[in-house]
Amino acid sequence: MTQKETKRIVPSFWDLSLEAQQATARFLVGAKLGEIVEANAHQVTEIEVGYFRHGKAHQLVWDATTKKLLGGTEKVVIEEVLKHLPESARTTIAQGGEAIHHLKIKHDDRDDHEYVHVHFVDGQGNLTGAKLELDGSPKRSMH
Numbered sequence: 156m157t158q159k160e161t162k163r164i165v166p167s168f169w170d171l172s173l174e175a176q177q178a179t180a181r182f183l184v185g186a187k188l189g190e191i192v193e194a195n196a197h198q199v200t201e202i203e204v205g206y207f208r209h210g211k212a213h214q215l216v217w218d219a220t221t222k223k224l225l226g227g228t229e230k231v232v233i234e235e236v237l238k239h240l241p242e243s244a245r246t247t248i249a250q251g252g253e254a255i256h257h258l259k260i261k262h263d264d265r266d267d268h269e270y271v272h273v274h275f276v277d278g279q280g281n282l283t284g285a286k287l288e289l290d291g292s293p294k295r296s297m298h
Contacts, residue, residue: 159196159197159264160194160195160196161194161195161196162192162193162194162195163192163193164190164191164192165191165192165193165202167191168183168188168191168204170191171191171202172219174219174222175202175217175219178217178222178224179202179204179215179217179224182215182227182229182231182232182235183204183206183215185208186206186207186208186213187206187207187208188204188205188206188207189204189205189206189207189212190205191203191204191205193219196262196264197262197264198220199218199219199220199221199262200218200219200220201216201217201218201219201225202216202217202218202219203215203216204216204217208229212228213227213228213229213232214227214228214257215227215228215229215232216259223239223260224236224239225259225260225261226257226258226259226260226272227257227258227259228256228257230255233255233258236258236259236260237258240271240289240291241289241290241291243290243291243292244271244287244288244289244290244291245291246291247287247291247292248271248273248285248287248291251273251275251285252275252276252277252283253275253276253277253278254275254276254277255273255274255275255276256274256275256276256282257273257274258271258272258273258274259271259272259273260272260289263294269289270286270287270288270289270294271286271287271288271289272284272285272286273285273286273287
C-alpha cells in the first residue's frame with residue numbers, strides 16, 4: 156500500500172453499492188465469497204473480491220470509479236477483461252504463455268495511464284509476468 160492508498164475490509168457483499176453488486180454478481184454465482192476489500196488510490200476506488208470455486212481461490216477487481224472490470228484470476232473474468240482490450244493486445248497476450256494465471260489493468264500514476272499486467276503459468280506451475288501497454292506493446296518505463 157502506498158501513502159496515497161487506503162484500504163478497508165467490506166463486511167459483506169451486501170455492504171457494497173448496488174452498482175458494485177450488479178457488476179460483479181454474475182462472476183460470483185455459486186462461489187463461496189472470501190475477503191472483500193475496497194481500495195482507494197489514484198483517484199479511483201477498486202473493489203477486490205476474493206472467492207472460492209471448485210477448491211481454488213480466485214480474485215476479481217472492479218473499478219467503482221470507471222465502472223469497469225479490471226482483472227482477476229478466473230478464466231471467465233480474464234476473458235471478459237480481454238474482450239475490452241484492442242485486438243493487438245489480445246494477440247500479444249495470447250502469444251505470451253501457456254495459460255493466463257492473472258490479468259489486471261493497472262494505473263501508472265507516474266504518467267497517468269493504464270497498462271496491462273499479466274501473469275502466465277506453464278504446465279509445471281512456473282509463473283512469468285509481463286507488463287504491456289493497452290495496445291500490446293511492452294510497457295514503457297519511466298526512470
